[in-house]
Amino acid sequence: MSADAKPVSWTLVNGEPAGSLPVSDRGLAYGDGLFETLRAVAGGLPLLQRHLKRLQRGCEALAIPFASAQIEAELRDAAVRLGEGVIKLTLTRGSGPRGYAAPSEPQPTRILSAAPAPVTDPARREGIALFACRTRLSEQPLLAGLKHLNRLDQVLARSEWQSPEFAEGLVCDQQGRPVECTMSNLLIWLDEGWVTPSLEHCGVRGVMRDYLLDTLTARGVPVVEQSIDMDMLFSAQEVCCCNSLIGVWPVIRLGEQRWSVGPQTRFLQTLAEQVYQ
């Protein structure tokens, strides 16, 4: 290995190289934890503060101690070492005895995995088809918006299709209202502004979504968070999905419905790409 060659992928558990964790970890037992998936570019993490903020919100909701400075330092170190790629950080409440009651002084587990960026078909930037998932999201206001480890809804929804024809799947709430996609948030351009489903009862509040909402607002582009229904989705002039790894993918098909890639979506793509330049 030459002096400047970088390791391809690695994992740290509580800051030490390791590939395993104790079976008594509550992350395994109950999904008692949170995670973040960050894109590293040129040794940096452009959306780091938004990821940390969401992680902090999750820790507050679950009463998991949040060692903010330590986690930030480990993420920054990993990004420098990785250069370009994806860093996944999982934070659990740590080990505990059998039973739901949490230890009074939990020792959280940090799992940091760094890997090269996945190879994604560049054609997705020109538009994707959405699969219409039958799986509906659990309704739980106490957990809505958080990126916690209880992700069976997403596992079930994602298991509904195998064809590469569909890059993503649309997921609705228990009343059949569109909320998000399996791994990304949904935005629709309806008449004169962007609308994105509110995430009060279910769904993950993506950091790219938050960045786009803030940036659009700062630039005077109308954008609202509200409950939407299928009629609104089908009436939209433009539809797209976003997350911090993929950026923005225009949605051009859902069932029989077709959309073209419009100027508003192109502008969102530009905003997303500016993050990583």
Added chain:
Amino acid sequence: MSADAKPVSWTLVNGEPAGSLPVSDRGLAYGDGLFETLRAVAGGLPLLQRHLKRLQRGCEALAIPFASAQIEAELRDAAVRLGEGVIKLTLTRGSGPRGYAAPSEPQPTRILSAAPAPVTDPARREGIALFACRTRLSEQPLLAGLKHLNRLDQVLARSEWQSPEFAEGLVCDQQGRPVECTMSNLLIWLDEGWVTPSLEHCGVRGVMRDYLLDTLTARGVPVVEQSIDMDMLFSAQEVCCCNSLIGVWPVIRLGEQRWSVGPQTRFLQTLAEQVYQ
């Protein structure tokens, strides 16, 4: 150690002694798995078939391969070795790459932990106080009844009280209807029969609950599963909770409400105790 001394507690991962599992396990990443907690008595597992049946239902719902014979053999072996105690079996979809999509040929992970029975205050057999949890259960018909690893609802509910004054906590659905307790099922004697909340939208279908329902029905005691509300609970003449480890605990207090321990609950206790004789 003398020839017939038994080890106090141990863990097997995929049949081999081990205390850890790979960080890539989907049980950790997404709570993508199931668990069962069985009581061993005199080297046997009296409710084994019911536990296996629930595990099989869970595997079918999540499309996790279920090596029934292997799991049954490992559980039976552990019970013989343990004698008296508790065996927890966790079954996950196994390891996978990042992302919700499951491997096309998953290699499930089996984690078997055996330990002595916890010491429980025998006074609980004479009645317990319930804490009224504010945490409401997620509504998800696709997962209702299953003992899966997405248990943040229970973690949040159980975190609401620390006082040993409360042995259990009552948990309601999103509409405020009583469903179960944090780790046990709820039964109420209302006028002329037992009523237990239906578990179509949320809740865990306990094996002791199923055993009691089947046994009551076989003996001609009226018992129905139906949605209940707080008024029905407060109108009940007897209230109790049950699971396969504790048996049946009479509920004698919830907030200002008091119940006495009646003959129907005593009969349920007898039925539960017969299981382990």
